[in-house]
Amino acid sequence: MNINLAIDRLRELLGEEKVLTAPEDLYVYGYDSSIVYTGRPWAVIRATSTDDVVHVLKVADEYSIPIIPRGGGSSLTGSSVPVNGGIVLDLRSMNKIKVYVDDGVVEAEAGATVDEVDRECRKYGFMFPIDPASAEVATIGGTIANDGGGMRGARYGTMRHALLAVEVVLPGGKVLQLGSPVYKQALGYELAQLIAGSEGTLGVITRGWFKIVPLPERLGRILAFFNDVEDAAKAIFMIRRRGLNPLILEFLDDITLQAVESVYKLGLPQAAAAVLADVDGPHESIERLINTFRNIFEEFRAFKVEVALTPEEMNRIYMARKAAYPALSKLYPVVIIGDICVPISKLPQMVKAIKSIASKYDVPIAAVGHAGDGNLHTFTGLNTASGDEWDRGCKANDEISLIALELGGSVSAEHGIGIQKKYLLEKEIKYRGSEYALEIMRQIKRIFDPKGILNPGKLFD
Amino acid sequence: MVDPLNDLRKYVDSCKKCGFCKAVCPVFRSSGYIETAGPRGRMLLLQGLLEGALKPNNYLSRRLHCTLCGYCSIKCVSGLELTEAYLIGRHYLLSNGVVLPGIKDLISNVVSLGNPYGVGSGIKSMWIDFLEERPAKESKVIYFAGCTTAIRRPESAVAAYSLLKSIVGEVAIVEDEPCCHSPLYLAGDWSRFKEGVLKVIKSIKNAGGSVVVTTCPACTRSLREYARNVGVEHDLSVYHIVEYLRELLNQGRLPNLELEATITYHDPCELGRHMGIVREPRELLNRIRGIKLVEMKASGLESNCCGGGGLYLPLDPEGSMSIAINRLNDLPDGVKYLVTACPSCEVQLSRAVQTVNLDIEVVDISEIVWRSLSRSN
Numbered sequence: 008m009n010i011n012l013a014i015d016r017l018r019e020l021l022g023e024e025k026v027l028t029a030p031e032d033l034y035v036y037g038y039d040s041s042i043v044y045t046g047r048p049w050a051v052i053r054a055t056s057t058d059d060v061v062h063v064l065k066v067a068d069e070y071s072i073p074i075i076p077r078g079g080g081s082s083l084t085g086s087s088v089p090v091n092g093g094i095v096l097d098l099r100s101m102n103k104i105k106v107y108v109d110d111g112v113v114e115a116e117a118g119a120t121v122d123e124v125d126r127e128c129r130k131y132g133f134m135f136p137i138d139p140a141s142a143e144v145a146t147i148g149g150t151i152a153n154d155g156g157g158m159r160g161a162r163y164g165t166m167r168h169a170l171l172a173v174e175v176v177l178p179g180g181k182v183l184q185l186g187s188p189v190y191k192q193a194l195g196y197e198l199a200q201l202i203a204g205s206e207g208t209l210g211v212i213t214r215g216w217f218k219i220v221p222l223p224e225r226l227g228r229i230l231a232f233f234n235d236v237e238d239a240a241k242a243i244f245m246i247r248r249r250g251l252n253p254l255i256l257e258f259l260d261d262i263t264l265q266a267v268e269s270v271y272k273l274g275l276p277q278a279a280a281a282v283l284a285d286v287d288g289p290h291e292s293i294e295r296l297i298n299t300f301r302n303i304f305e306e307f308r309a310f311k312v313e314v315a316l317t318p319e320e321m322n323r324i325y326m327a328r329k330a331a332y333p334a335l336s337k338l339y340p341v342v343i344i345g346d347i348c349v350p351i352s353k354l355p356q357m358v359k360a361i362k363s364i365a366s367k368y369d370v371p372i373a374a375v376g377h378a379g380d381g382n383l384h385t386f387t388g389l390n391t392a393s394g395d396e397w398d399r400g401c402k403a404n405d406e407i408s409l410i411a412l413e414l415g416g417s418v419s420a421e422h423g424i425g426i427q428k429k430y431l432l433e434k435e436i437k438y439r440g441s442e443y444a445l446e447i448m449r450q451i452k453r454i455f456d457p458k459g460i461l462n463p464g465k466l467f468d
Numbered sequence: 469m470v471d472p473l474n475d476l477r478k479y480v481d482s483c484k485k486c487g488f489c490k491a492v493c494p495v496f497r498s499s500g501y502i503e504t505a506g507p508r509g510r511m512l513l514l515q516g517l518l519e520g521a522l523k524p525n526n527y528l529s530r531r532l533h534c535t536l537c538g539y540c541s542i543k544c545v546s547g548l549e550l551t552e553a554y555l556i557g558r559h560y561l562l563s564n565g566v567v568l569p570g571i572k573d574l575i576s577n578v579v580s581l582g583n584p585y586g587v588g589s590g591i592k593s594m595w596i597d598f599l600e601e602r603p604a605k606e607s608k609v610i611y612f613a614g615c616t617t618a619i620r621r622p623e624s625a626v627a628a629y630s631l632l633k634s635i636v637g638e639v640a641i642v643e644d645e646p647c648c649h650s651p652l653y654l655a656g657d658w659s660r661f662k663e664g665v666l667k668v669i670k671s672i673k674n675a676g677g678s679v680v681v682t683t684c685p686a687c688t689r690s691l692r693e694y695a696r697n698v699g700v701e702h703d704l705s706v707y708h709i710v711e712y713l714r715e716l717l718n719q720g721r722l723p724n725l726e727l728e729a730t731i732t733y734h735d736p737c738e739l740g741r742h743m744g745i746v747r748e749p750r751e752l753l754n755r756i757r758g759i760k761l762v763e764m765k766a767s768g769l770e771s772n773c774c775g776g777g778g779l780y781l782p783l784d785p786e787g788s789m790s791i792a793i794n795r796l797n798d799l800p801d802g803v804k805y806l807v808t809a810c811p812s813c814e815v816q817l818s819r820a821v822q823t824v825n826l827d828i829e830v831v832d833i834s835e836i837v838w839r840s841l842s843r844s845n
Binding site for chain 1: 481482484485486487488490491492500501502503504508509512513516521522527528531545546547
């Protein structure tokens, strides 16, 4: 491997301005949104087209140079950190978007942010179904690679559920379009779905085609407060059991509510938990739906229920949820973000277990998240990312993941595996008695990337 | 004075690296989305300096420079005032002998010629010739035009002075008005800023001033905020003209105003996000009979930047103009005037309007109020 020769070659092919090698740029591109992972790339390439990516993957293959694809750099698990050096391939400038209104499809280049795609869809009366909290930063490529989700996951699932087709570039520069931009396709092994969640280890994602959904005719929002976590959790799965299909269904625990109130003074009551739901549909149906939700919340002893039907009111009560991460971030210098998923019926047990683990390790842990699909995010607040406090926080986080497994859930819902959860992925697979699945994954990796140059050190070793 | 590196630590340690700040950064966008040119990148550069992993140099300094619009702070989940961290970084770099060529010229102009544009004092005071009568040399109320208003938008200076005089009566200007020295503060040259701002305060006091009214938010901040940051205390009451007129409005001292026009208002970053003056200009504009104020698509604390602040313009004129042109995408339909309250924004947006050939006039708020006063009387 001669990195200098490779970089010179890339400068010739792409032009000087697309190749960054200054120590300052290399330092900055060594980070993403994960807390502790860092590396130092040998160069950064800013691709502006699939052709650029092809050039990079040809040279990388020739010189056996690791390639770390990067979109918004918003991974929470270290997916885009160049732990073994190599070239960071920054795709953020590839951000063209085209909406096919008649087909209900959007095509987007990998570097467009999810928010940019959503805004483009809204111009035509549609929305992008997947809405990660980091939508303004997270790119389409990164969100496919991590199979990201969001609040609307309660109805629309994660990125793989919206993905129809994907363009990837393989080592050596081969360009493949996997899948077709249509709603039904039966083409043997579903390779587009294989790319979702592959975290840049199989190919560099350069564009995707997705289902889009019509904007709701009208929205209503309801926020209920409970004195007992179990009541809140029961209300959530009763909503599901009664066949209701809210656009979002969110859970907030007492620590979260206290944090939001202490920072933002919204006038939230003291409560053990709160549930926030958005309902949508034809104009005349909203009040009936809101009443159905209200009845369920009251059935499970909600002591306060707030309803919002205008955009202003909706924004006001949405603050309780929107402000959760900022409030916790303001209170604690370091926050470990967990990402588990459990069967919806197990939510009460999971929340109870989180409380007991927080007490065992003597660290504050807030639980908040997309309870409509069983996905809870835990926020472990710490003063430092080192020493005993950090160790306790990490242990608490691991134990929460293992409880999720025991409850029939998963250690990873929508934030990907990256570096942080490699051992948890292995643990989950072993827990299911399916060790050979890991071997299948390794073999698949070898087929796509025989030299192992694509995002090494991620997903599994 | 702060110990630059120690003072940086609290910002760097609290940054969650979430990157939410990038989404709204005009420099990140105009750079073609280079991570190092965005707010998270700037915070990482500062972290690198703190760790000793990076050394002060021109490249780092160039990457650290932005328009200081402060939108990143609005998005910061940790609630950090990121522009304060960038300024400490600039101060640290300058203290280590790193000054970018464009900034060096600007500092030299302020120090040797009394303005950042490198023009003689005759040109800076030329706006006075357009007044109906010579202004008083002494008064309790001083109109402080500032370099950008006086040199680049003299018509705004004429309007602001005439307006103040017609309402308040006696208003003076400082003879050979010095630069407020905010460019030195923003360049990180805090010791020469301190010397400079002390001279400004002295010149205002020599003219009998106790109330200072400016048309430039940078001048307001220089006297009100930056002076205090470098340990200079004074008893001057410093107002931006929007605040002052709003106070006169509250006191019932504003005469009838009338102007038939559909207008929109651009919030200058320094006035809106940095000083929190968002309501006042709107109250003032809505007081003019016949005015229909239509908001821009992004306004108030979430207004987009014009690209003219933070000493960014001399470093990247092209990028700066692309930011201004991008701001025009927020214009509502059918407006005749794009009103603002900062001469730098006015200059930037006027150039952008010319570049894309839009039929809209960019004016300072004092001009609009002056025109509505002249017409109604």
